[in-house]
Amino acid sequence: MEQQKNIELAKLNAEKSKLLPTFNIGYNNSSMYGTGADDQFYERSSRFHTGMIDVVIPLFNTAQKSLIEGQKINQLIAENNYELGSKNLKHQYASLFGEYEKLKNETDYYKSKGLKNAKTIMKTANRLYYEGEINYLQWSILINQSLDIQNKLIDTQKLLNEKIIQLNNLTQQ
Numbered sequence: 001m002e003q004q005k006n007i008e009l010a011k012l013n014a015e016k017s018k019l020l021p022t023f024n025i026g027y028n029n030s031s032m033y034g035t036g037a038d039d040q041f042y043e044r045s046s047r048f049h050t051g052m053i054d055v056v057i058p059l060f061n062t063a064q065k066s067l068i069e070g071q072k073i074n075q076l077i078a079e080n081n082y083e084l085g086s087k088n089l090k091h092q093y094a095s096l097f098g099e100y101e102k103l104k105n106e107t108d109y110y111k112s113k114g115l116k117n118a119k120t121i122m123k124t125a126n127r128l129y130y131e132g133e134i135n136y137l138q139w140s141i142l143i144n145q146s147l148d149i150q151n152k153l154i155d156t157q158k159l160l161n162e163k164i165i166q167l168n169n170l171t172q173q
Contacts (some may be wrong), residue, residue, distance in 0.1 A: 001078075001085040008078040012071040018064050024054035093170050096163055103160040110153035118149040 028050040058064065125142035128134045134142075 001082040005075070005078040005082045008071070008075040012068065012075050015064070015068045015071045019058055019061055019068075021058070022054070022056040024052070024056070026052040026054075028052075089170065093167070096166050096170065100160065100163040100167060103156055103163055106156045107153065107160050110149065110156060114149050114153060118146040121149075122146040 028048075030048050030050075121142055125134070125139050125146070129136070129139040
């Protein structure tokens, strides 16, 4: 979008420059062999030198002024698109960073306390089942709770990695 803005500015400057006077200077040097001005053949050449100076002043420039006004509008559109894109990118980055922070805290919780709790639940469930204090249904519910905590850690870690990839992608642009 920044490149598009710069392109539109360059186009505007090019259109404005067409209103300025143009100066051209030319020089031509040529030789003629064979039949010369006096119809005789010469072994050495006759040299002809010409020069030219042009000054072009645009008098009827209404159409060009209209093109300049149109190009100014195109430049304003490009600048607005740039501003909108910049704000959109900042908003997207802030949103992704907020999600990253949330997932980071969640992952840290599961790593510090969640896994310990899952291991405690699993040990307790196994001990109580082997001692006969709980039946198979209660044991399976407790084991599922323990495994659910471990799965949530894996899921949040996966989502956290995706957010990191998205943030890196945004910062590389």
